[in-house]
Amino acid sequence: GAGVSQSPSNKVTEKGKDVELRCDPISGHTALYWYRQSLGQGLEFLIYFQGNSAPDKSGLPSDRFSAERTGGSVSTLTIQRTQQEDSAVYLCASSLGVAGGLTDTQYFGPGTRLTVL
């Protein structure tokens, strides 16, 4: 079946503009995650959604970052008033979401490379 897809694959924007990044998880996966990969910070967690529960936003670096997940499937990560330090690859992952206190495996999309000029 299809894996996690993300769009656009590349985004170049000017400082101060807003951007939206999209993620389509694997069908049937109830959990969805956003990570950021940058040269200075490595791979860092941003936010995750699990079913209908409130998302864990603990990794969002500032209030300029927000994310939503509509209908329990597609997610959009929005960055407002972009700054140059927002330049990074934004990775989305999804997982089945396993009950019983067990973790499951996250499968990653190809990422969106964001460049803020």
Place this chain on the structure above:
Amino acid sequence: AQKVTQAQTEISVVEKEDVTLDCVYETRDTTYYLFWYKQPPSGELVFLIRRNSFDEQNEISGRYSWNFQKSTSSFNFTITASQVVDSAVYFCALSEVEIMTIQGAQKLVFGQGTRLTINP
């Protein structure tokens, strides 16, 4: 706090050599999971293995093997008879089980990655 350390930033070997990628982790929890992911030049993170903290058996999958040692908090990855296609950045990651909150969904803490280059 959780932490994953991959001390080897870059490794370069000649094809057919064996190579071991080190991973050391820190956690206060008794229940946790460890992962290895491969990131080839295309950029997508590819899942390789998941291991829970109660299972210390080593695992072998073809040319890949993993050595989990709780006593030293290490989860090392060995590629035997390396091939050029193994060239990639490899990440070790850790997650802790949050039994009382959202079940199943976990945030991964990644190491900084090891860039492995296999030369023909």
